[in-house]
Structures are given as C-alpha cells and as structure tokens.
Amino acid sequence: MRGSPSSKGGRRSAPPSAEEFPFVTTRAGHVIDRLFEGAGSSAIADFNPMQRFWQDGHTVRLYTGSDYDQGLQHHGRNLLGLMPTPDL
Numbered sequence: 001m002r003g004s005p006s007s008k009g010g011r012r013s014a015p016p017s018a019e020e021f022p023f024v025t026t027r028a029g030h031v032i033d034r035l036f037e038g039a040g041s042s043a044i045a046d047f048n049p050m051q052r053f054w055q056d057g058h059t060v061r062l063y064t065g066s067d068y069d070q071g072l073q074h075h076g077r078n079l080l081g082l083m084p085t086p087d088l
Helices: 021-038 049-062 068-079
Strands: none
Touching (some): 021 068
16 A cells, blocks of 8 residues: 555555556656766766666666656546557
C-alpha cells in the first residue's frame, strides 16, 4: 500500500504503476543528467561510477514502456474505456 508505514517506522513506497512509469523514468533521466553535469568532466571516465549511472539511466529510458508520450496515450485511452491501438 502506498505510503503505509514500514516496520522500521519509515515510509515504504510502492513501485510506480504502469501509468506513472514513463513520468518517473523521464524525471529520473533529468535528475541523472543534472548530477552528471554537476560531476564535471571526470564523470565520463570509465573509473567513475557516474558514467555507469548515466549509461544505465538512459538505457532504461529507451525501454518502450518508458516512452512518456506513448504512456500518456495508453493511460488516456484506458480512462476513456478504450483498448490501446496496435500502433502504440
């Protein structure tokens, strides 16, 4: 359950729903970009973990379920009671 307290007294968060996933991955990608830019030029070096974080973050955004516009179309059609179109 979203926001329900955990046994340690903190808040437990549920994974994003199918409707939220594109938004979350897009926002996370922007955050990763900002961190990468702030890390300076050494962030691109193979020895720097930031390089791998940036690479992994952008790879996830390429996943078809992360397409923000496509996700909004699916969600809108679902709210209207329509089936997704094959081209989506």
